Amino acid sequence: MTTNALRRSGSKGQAGDKIFSGAALGAGILILVTLLAVAVFLLIQALPTFTADPTLVSGGEGFFSYIYPIVIGTVIAAAIALLIATPVGIAVALFISHYAPRRLAAGLGYVIDLLAAIPSVIYGAWGYLVLAPALVPSFQWLAENLGFIPLFEGPASQTGKTILTAGIVLAVMVLPIITSLSREIFLQTPKLHEEAALALGATRWEMITMSVLPFARPGIISAVMLGLGRALGETMAVALVLSTGSLIPSLIKSGNQTIAAEIALNFPEAFGLRLSELIAAGLVLFVITLVVNLIARAIIARHKEFSGAN
């Protein structure tokens, strides 16, 4: 019998490795299976909508005519939210990580994290009761002075319950996500690279543009994507704040609708084909989120060579 002293069997370390890799694999598979199950459920339930007589679908002109205005509404609301929340979130995160005195930074970071814990119905109520009325004068001003741009065409809403208001409420909701993730990433910038910039005679802002932002780029994209996920899927706040209607270009008139709010508002009374329609709308939202994430991954991957990971 040959024995090799280097061979060992059943030692503790190996068992630990096996358990851990097994658990990791299991968790990974579980996630994929769940995702697949959701997709299959959506597909099966949505199927009747696609095969049904177009005249029976809401609006009477088939699923596409029904869905595309609310897809656009969803995208507009999410775009407004990100357009506002991304620069503000990055600026606040930079302030906390690189400008504020330490004690102020800690307090501010804590407050931002708290914002993320507020339930969305509260944001919705705030948007409905406070923000919407407060925005009415600004909407009127926009209609009077920039009304020639289709986006600000009048007459402005008298209640302020418009897609722009909804977008702003969504911006406030995604702001904590973008801010706290960005802050974490900014704080992880290697001291080495910050000092490299400073030692060349960079000002603090130049140091941030040379060292911090390039390092944080993939992380910022991920943070924005997480924010986008919340903005796309948010139901309650939009349902409360937006006075819905058909698709219109003006952001300051009532009108437009988002997928998530459409589903939430109509789901309780829906049955039969209408239910299937709403689930199909959910499927569309699922696909939009998936596509957005794929695009984000592609953007991150494209810059891999210069990411410093090599």
Next chain:
Amino acid sequence: MSKRIDVKDLNVYYTNFLAVEDVSIEIEAKSVTAFIGPSGCGKSTFLRTLNRMHEVIPGGRVEGEVLLDGDNLYESGVDPVTVRSQIGMVFQRPNPFPTMSIKDNVLAGVKLNNKKISRSDADALVEKSLRGANLWNEVKDRLDKPGSGLSGGQQQRLCIARTIAVKPQVILMDEPCSALDPISTLAIEDLINELKNEFTVVIVTHNMQQAARVSDKTAFFNIAGTGKPGKLIEYADTTTIFSNPGVKATEDYVSGRFG
């Protein structure tokens, strides 16, 4: 294009901890000065006060004067950004900007403060700086590739190129070879010998042979015990420090009897 440094009665603190006490030293223009001493004696700390990098660390402060050709770096109204553009620094671990190409790394400091530079001037400066850092021949075909793809020694020379591109008066180096293999180390030592024709060079090293090989003058720092401040024990011509030191502690250290 190089200036002398005179340090007068400098105390260096981390918040309330006195890390380096009462250092006075005169560093000639166009010379190489080495700082040696056991680890923890404050060589890096002191070096970083010479271009106001020490205050980047929270709680970092100094008392005393550092004069660059007579101008006090620490006088109120002096902008540390200006100081650092005149007194460059090379760090222990090579730190090229990972998201920038080799070329952009060299130009990083030059493009600061919104300075505009024409394309041809930029190309000429990149070549001159990389030649100055003995790196040109190795990278001239891949200037647009990321700097982080180079070997450690090449990265360190890239950092030197980036530093000399801004035409500083003084170059500070904190153990620039400690993360490098012997061949890369020799390449950098050769380079230091050339740099002194144009710049004032101050180098921290834990390697005494290296100090003996590259420097004109050597400063020996020591520490009485943990928690005690580091002090400048002896400062003299390198040959004197290594062959005929005036202080017993220096002799013990350079002969390898402690530290």
